[in-house]
Amino acid sequence: MTDVQRPPLSKKDYKTDQDVRWCPGCGDYAILNAVQGAFAKLGKLPHETVIVSGIGCSSRFPYYMETFGFHTIHGRAPAIATGVKVGNPALDVWVVTGDGDAMSIGGNHFIHAMRRNVGLKILMFNNRIYGLTKGQYSPTSEQGKVTKSSPLGSVDYPFSPIALALGAGGTFLARSVDVFGAHLEDVVCRASAHTGTAMVEIYQNCNIFNDGAYRSFTDKEVRDERILYLEHGKPLLFGANKDKGIRFDGNFEPQIVTGGELGSAFVWDETAANAAPAMALATMSEADFPVPVGVFRRREKPAFEAGVRGQIAAARQQKKQSLHDLLHAGEIWEVR
Amino acid sequence: MTSQTETHTRTTPTRLRRVVIRFAGDSGDGMQLTGDQFTRTTALMGNDIATFPDFPAEIRAPAGTLPGVSAFQLRFSSFDIHTPGDAPDVLVAMNPAALKMHLKELRRDGILLLNTASFGALDLKKAKYDKDPRSDGTLDGWRVIEVDLEARTREALAQSPLDTRAKDRCKNMYALGILYWMFHRDMAPTEKAIAQKFAKKPELVAANLAAMKAGYAYAETTEIFQTAYRVPPAPMRPGTYRNIMGNQALCLGLVAAAQQAGIELFLGSYPITPASDILHQLSTYKHLGVVTFQAEDEIAAVASAIGASYAGSLGVTSTSGPGMALKAEAIGLAVMAELPLVVLNVQRAGPSTGMPTKTQQADLLQAMYCRNGESPVCVLAASTPADAFDTAYEAVRIALRYMVPVVVLSDGYIANGSEPWLLPDVAQLPPIAVRYAPAGAPGEKFQPYARDPKTLARPWARPGTPGLVHRIGGLEKQDVTGNISYDPDNHQHMVDTRAQKVANIADDLPPTATLGERTGDLLVLGWGSPRGAITAAVGRLQRQGHRVSAAFLRHLNPLPKDLGDLMRGFRRVVLPELNKGQLALLLRARFLIDVQSHSQVNGQPFKSHEIENHLSRVLAELQEEVRR
Numbered sequence: 001m002t003d004v005q006r007p008p009l010s011k012k013d014y015k016t017d018q019d020v021r022w023c024p025g026c027g028d029y030a031i032l033n034a035v036q037g038a039f040a041k042l043g044k045l046p047h048e049t050v051i052v053s054g055i056g057c058s059s060r061f062p063y064y065m066e067t068f069g070f071h072t073i074h075g076r077a078p079a080i081a082t083g084v085k086v087g088n089p090a091l092d093v094w095v096v097t098g099d100g101d102a103m104s105i106g107g108n109h110f111i112h113a114m115r116r117n118v119g120l121k122i123l124m125f126n127n128r129i130y131g132l133t134k135g136q137y138s139p140t141s142e143q144g145k146v147t148k149s150s151p152l153g154s155v156d157y158p159f160s161p162i163a164l165a166l167g168a169g170g171t172f173l174a175r176s177v178d179v180f181g182a183h184l185e186d187v188v189c190r191a192s193a194h195t196g197t198a199m200v201e202i203y204q205n206c207n208i209f210n211d212g213a214y215r216s217f218t219d220k221e222v223r224d225e226r227i228l229y230l231e232h233g234k235p236l237l238f239g240a241n242k243d244k245g246i247r248f249d250g251n252f253e254p255q256i257v258t259g260g261e262l263g264s265a266f267v268w269d270e271t272a273a274n275a276a277p278a279m280a281l282a283t284m285s286e287a288d289f290p291v292p293v294g295v296f297r298r299r300e301k302p303a304f305e306a307g308v309r310g311q312i313a314a315a316r317q318q319k320k321q322s323l324h325d326l327l328h329a330g331e332i333w334e335v336r
Numbered sequence: 337m338t339s340q341t342e343t344h345t346r347t348t349p350t351r352l353r354r355v356v357i358r359f360a361g362d363s364g365d366g367m368q369l370t371g372d373q374f375t376r377t378t379a380l381m382g383n384d385i386a387t388f389p390d391f392p393a394e395i396r397a398p399a400g401t402l403p404g405v406s407a408f409q410l411r412f413s414s415f416d417i418h419t420p421g422d423a424p425d426v427l428v429a430m431n432p433a434a435l436k437m438h439l440k441e442l443r444r445d446g447i448l449l450l451n452t453a454s455f456g457a458l459d460l461k462k463a464k465y466d467k468d469p470r471s472d473g474t475l476d477g478w479r480v481i482e483v484d485l486e487a488r489t490r491e492a493l494a495q496s497p498l499d500t501r502a503k504d505r506c507k508n509m510y511a512l513g514i515l516y517w518m519f520h521r522d523m524a525p526t527e528k529a530i531a532q533k534f535a536k537k538p539e540l541v542a543a544n545l546a547a548m549k550a551g552y553a554y555a556e557t558t559e560i561f562q563t564a565y566r567v568p569p570a571p572m573r574p575g576t577y578r579n580i581m582g583n584q585a586l587c588l589g590l591v592a593a594a595q596q597a598g599i600e601l602f603l604g605s606y607p608i609t610p611a612s613d614i615l616h617q618l619s620t621y622k623h624l625g626v627v628t629f630q631a632e633d634e635i636a637a638v639a640s641a642i643g644a645s646y647a648g649s650l651g652v653t654s655t656s657g658p659g660m661a662l663k664a665e666a667i668g669l670a671v672m673a674e675l676p677l678v679v680l681n682v683q684r685a686g687p688s689t690g691m692p693t694k695t696q697q698a699d700l701l702q703a704m705y706c707r708n709g710e711s712p713v714c715v716l717a718a719s720t721p722a723d724a725f726d727t728a729y730e731a732v733r734i735a736l737r738y739m740v741p742v743v744v745l746s747d748g749y750i751a752n753g754s755e756p757w758l759l760p761d762v763a764q765l766p767p768i769a770v771r772y773a774p775a776g777a778p779g780e781k782f783q784p785y786a787r788d789p790k791t792l793a794r795p796w797a798r799p800g801t802p803g804l805v806h807r808i809g810g811l812e813k814q815d816v817t818g819n820i821s822y823d824p825d826n827h828q829h830m831v832d833t834r835a836q837k838v839a840n841i842a843d844d845l846p847p848t849a850t851l852g853e854r855t856g857d858l859l860v861l862g863w864g865s866p867r868g869a870i871t872a873a874v875g876r877l878q879r880q881g882h883r884v885s886a887a888f889l890r891h892l893n894p895l896p897k898d899l900g901d902l903m904r905g906f907r908r909v910v911l912p913e914l915n916k917g918q919l920a921l922l923l924r925a926r927f928l929i930d931v932q933s934h935s936q937v938n939g940q941p942f943k944s945h946e947i948e949n950h951l952s953r954v955l956a957e958l959q960e961e962v963r964r
């Protein structure tokens with residue numbers, strides 16, 4: 001296959017011959033479909049694309065994508081993918097992970113990928129539960145969750161992954177939902193276009209161990225009233241008739257506004273230098289406010305691998321040294 | 337500077353064949369720098385030399401206390417030497433704590449150069465001396481030279497603009513000057529080095545050099561020094577030499593091998609004593625295309641190296657024992673994914689944090705077995721600073737040829753010790769071939785585990801290559817296709833195959849070299865840093881007429897194929913190692929031969945005399961047996 005004539009790609013070009021082994025009804029199917037749709041739209045060449053995953057239900061993802069795939073060990077996918085990207089920056093490197101993989105055992109690698117702004121596209125499937133190990137609470141499970149390992153309810157407070165990533169300096173942070181096919185596909189495309197680390201939190205339903213975790217705001221009947229679509233340059237409005245808005249008071253507390261006050265709704269700027277509005281949205285109560293989806297933050301910043309490669313290119317320009325000269329560097333002496 | 341010959345007119349220098357000097361002082365006294373300068377000068381003057389820095393883990397333990405003492409031992413000679421020596425002939429003690437820590441090792445009748453500047457009641461208390469050791473007979477039996485280095489240095493630097501504190505910090509150079517006179521050393525290399533080191537601070541250059549020259553002149557003119565010594569150059573193999581430390585040599589071996597293979601070197605590393613210098617040094621080789629990545633932790637360090645190898649680079653990670661423990665799971669992934677990886681473990685005394693700056697060889701079983709499941713890797717050991725170059729080179733060759741992780745064991749003693757290194761001819765370095773899988777034909781399914789029939793290595797399929805799209809991972813997979821498989825027969829086959837692949841590495845190995853005959857009474861086996869002490873001990877016993885030989889193993893997994901037969905050619909096999917008998921355990925299990933462990937785990941290298949004494953006892957036992 002040569003690159004001279006790129007045939008237009010369709011979803012099926014990214015399907016592998018492996019049987020998909022998620023539980024029937026799992027949200028992962030819809031995500032797979034949306035990602036394949038996005039890749040087809042972007043015309044990604046399978047042989048230039050690498051998907052690295054860790055451990056968990058979500059991490060089976062590479063087996064179902066006709067690209068290079070590396071299913072690695074628990075939590076370490078961002079670190080391994082960093083080696084892949086720095087090793088060959090020309091590759092299009094994706095990480096597929098989950099809330100246990102990325103937020104718990106791999107939390108350290110997750111935040112450092114954000115901090116460095118490595119050119120990785122991280123899809124974090126958040127189902128707020130451990131699925132593969134059969135249903136223990138995760139670092140994103142709500143407090144009081146009753147699971148096999150928390151029969152009296154979990155005592156832990158959960159993370160907001162977007163807030164964590166904001167704190168770690170993430171430059172592209174977005175959220176979508178497994179059942180929001182077109183929205184998800186669009187967010188994946190936008191993540192792909194970003195320079196540096198892009199992290200997409202995808203709310204995913206685990207119908208076996210945490211069924212309906214997101215129904216209170218994703219079901220068709222309530223969606224319009226409960227979801228806040230973030231759109232760059234537009235005011236934060238929600239509701240079927242866009243008749244409600246969000247603004248911030250002097251303490252950056254979010255407030256719902258309606259009627260005559262709608263004009264005071266905050267105009268969303270995903271490129272803002274100040275992370276406070278994004279942090280306020282990422283941490284506002286799910287019960288009292290609509291749930292934001294879309295792009296929380298998008299900042300231009302040189303990617304890590306470009307910096308690393310730039311230093312090497314400059315050093316190569318400045319200094320030429322043969323292996324012989326390298327070995328003979330320093331104080332040498334002859335014995336005859 | 338007046339010429340060397342003129343300065344030594346007072347007495348004819350006494351000729352010596354070898355000298356062991358130990359510099360000991362507070363961590364802040366610059367003992368490592370002083371030792372390093374003496375070493376460079378001496379190497380340039382053509383002596384064989386071996387060094388042993390011994391410093392505390394704390395960057396600055398409280399000044400003047402016993403834990404704060406830092407030492408540097410060096411031995412130089414007019415013949416081929418293998419160790420930095422056992423007991424020093426000369427001890428430079430910069431304070432009472434250094435005296436307390438090191439006097440007991442000074443050879444009887446040896447020279448003690450004692451700085452008397454800090455012998456106040458408080459100094460003595462910090463060193464845990466009840467009485468002044470200078471006046472209670474403690475120093476009887478040694479040739480003591482007392483000099484108030486601080487006062488002498490301040491005098492010498494009277495004109496210097498430096499403050500008193502800064503002046504006092506030059507006292508090590510004053511001591512160095514004294515030793516340069518005593519041992520007839522040229523001051524020029526140190527003048528050059530100091531000028532470079534403090535290039536931005538001319539007043540420091542001036543003060544350091546003035547102190548050194550003043551020390552030299554003091555030694556020359558005062559009557560307390562009876563004589564100067566001369567150690568003529570050693571007869572060494574012709575060629576070009578440089579002095580090298582073990583960590584440096586590892587770096588150069590990796591770079592040389594990567595260049596020879598035409599492949600990019602990627603180091604993922606997290607700082608840890610005593611391996612950090614590898615990260616530091618490779619970071620300065622950007623102009624050679626070396627990529628270094630200081631990871632967020634030990635796991636990310638090895639994980640990034642695995643990622644780089646997956647992408648087609650040579651992934652390397654460097655660490656010490658505690659880091660090795662953290663990397664275990666990821667190394668298992670490299671075993672499963674069958675990717676090349678080089679893991680450098682510069683061992684230190686454990687367990688846990690242990691004694692970070694002290695040496696030990698107790699991570700062999702960890703290297704072999706620290707992973708879950710049947711997870712064989714190749715294990716190599718470097719035995720001297722210069723040998724670390726060849727060992728690193730060999731590690732790269734094996735990793736690339738067999739698509740396996742290779743663990744290289746070094747240790748703190750090799751890492752920071754130094755010796756003259758006969759530089760290899762670049763044109764003569766063994767070739768290293770890299771074969772990436774070629775682009776696949778359209779419509780053909782790539783088989784990621786289709787193996788080379790001889791080595792059993794799988795193809796290295798670089799992402800970005802058309803037609804090679806495939807999935808791999810930590811799950812067990814079907815041979816050839818790489819599809820996930822839980823089939824019992826397949827798993828048995830894959831476990832056997834991964835083991836066989838590592839075993840096949842032994843096909844490449846030359847016969848095991850021996851020091852001495854290939855049969856006899858006693859075979860002394862060694863691996864890693866005890867090599868020098870064993871060589872010296874066995875050499876002395878051979879000269880006494882004993883039928884004793886030695887052999888040193890670089891390849892610990894797989895072992896050389898001839899090792900079993902070699903051991904069976906001797907009545908007794910003894911294995912000195914700085915652990916509780918780890919290689920001995922492996923050899924006994926593998927060959928059912930009664931390999932006798934000679935163990936030492938005190939954080940210090942073996943002394944050749946101790947090994948010699950032990951071997952003498954074994955030889956005496958063998959004699960006994962014959963008589964009976």
Ligand code: SF4
Binds near residue numbers: 021023026028132207
């Ligand atoms: S356990 Fe839950 S997350 Fe895992 S595959 Fe089944 S439904 Fe999906």
